[in-house]
Amino acid sequence: MEKSKVKITNKTHIKPNKEIGRKECQLVTFDLPYLAFYYNQKLMFYKGSDFEGMVAKLKDGLGVVLVDFYQLAGKLGKDEEGVFRVEYDNEMKGVEVVEALAEEIGTEDLLVEEGTATFKDLIPYNGISNLEGAHRPLLGVQLTKLKDGIAIGCALNHAILDGSSTWHFMSSWAEICSGSDSISVPPFLERTNARNTRVKLDLTLPPDPHASSNGESKDPLPSSNGDAKPGPQLREKVFKFSESAIDKIKSRVNQSSGSKPFSTFQSLSAHIWRHVTIARDLKPEDYTVYTVFADCRKRVDPRMPESYFGNLIQAIFTVTGAGLLLANSPEFGAATIRKAIESHDAKAIEERNKEWESAPKIFQFKDAGVNCVAVGSSPRFKVYEVDFGWGKPEGVRSGGNNRFDGMVYLYQGEQKKKSGGRSIDVEITLENFAMERLEKDDEFLLVGV
Known part of the structure; x- marks a missing residue:
């Protein structure tokens, strides 16, 4: 455009x-x-x-x-x-x-x-x-x-x-x-x-650049690595997973999951993590990190209401070898993700907060981990019910800010606004070569489903 x-x-x-x-x-x-x-x-x-x-x-x-x-x-x-x-x-x-x-x-x-x-x-x-x-x-x-x-x-x-x-x-x-x-x-x-610890940060508020009138400006923060090297060429794409595709992914992951089935989120996350790892052509000994920005409203003690206004999320990390992730069934990735999410309880949140408060570190948005897949947003958000009086939206998307290699946003699928179904739109940002491989991965796309 x-x-x-x-x-x-x-x-x-x-x-x-x-x-x-x-x-x-x-x-x-x-x-x-x-x-x-x-x-x-x-x-x-x-x-x-x-x-x-x-x-x-x-x-x-x-x-x-x-x-x-x-x-x-x-x-x-x-x-x-x-x-x-x-x-x-x-x-x-x-x-x-x-x-x-x-x-x-x-x-x-x-x-x-x-x-x-x-x-x-x-x-x-x-x-x-x-x-x-x-x-x-x-x-x-x-x-x-x-x-x-x-x-x-x-x-x-x-x-x-x-x-x-x-x-x-x-x-x-x-x-x-x-x-x-x-x-x-x-x-x-x-x-x-939710938290009453007063943390002083050594960050200077930037001056008001009155000279700038176009809404664009330079980032006032220093580079996290200190080297002004050009970054990798990234590309974004929306992959649309229909209800039947979501059911197929859940079925595959849950083939031998025992009495407690994996959720839609856990199943889809494992599917994405696995196939992005394949697309990146990682070596078996390379680490890959899965990160989810998890809502902590029901996890903190005391619980906070759903209407809590602010940030009440924390990044949950789990890591494994690329070879281990790919050599095992899809259940392995889902189980790894589920364990990390379930263990992030009120005690873990408290420990994370205390650790951060004792030595505050301001992260850059791209510091989510090596060979990372980081999942934000959620298909639980009822984005297609945001009706200002002239009908439901034709589409909902994230903008270009806060994207890096491996950033994923999940949304209700567009079909949901018409059929009330369970389809999910997956926005993925990857390096060019990995995106090209992912686009040709029939197993990821569930071709024929």
């Missing part, structure tokens, strides 16, 4: 439509590691002909929903002791909303299976680090008029919320736009109930 196809026509800011006053909210141990990530990006696109009416409804609804989700209208700051926090007051600009035209592009064009380069210009804040939330809105929205509908591109500061909170906000915004006077599930904003 060439730049010339997307033309910015307007830029405004939306604030909560009620006076809230000064609010401050300390970021906690679950939030802080993501300061060095980039803004999370989501793109949803819908059919419709009344673009101006849609934009007006979205802006009005945003003003209402931000009363509850006011943190998204604030900015990053530090208190007098150097502890990071979200700050809000009525003088702040609020959420940035950009309007744009791309009338040569239709919703069908955005359903392509190739990756996010196709729609990079439909989502704001490409390559913007979360630290820049000190002078930039914590939520940026771009509303683009398409040939036959609207694209809603959102960039959300990952230091203040995870995937569960993102989709809680999106569904609440849609609820208001669909005619509700209030949202059915208000966000739980007391982060310190």
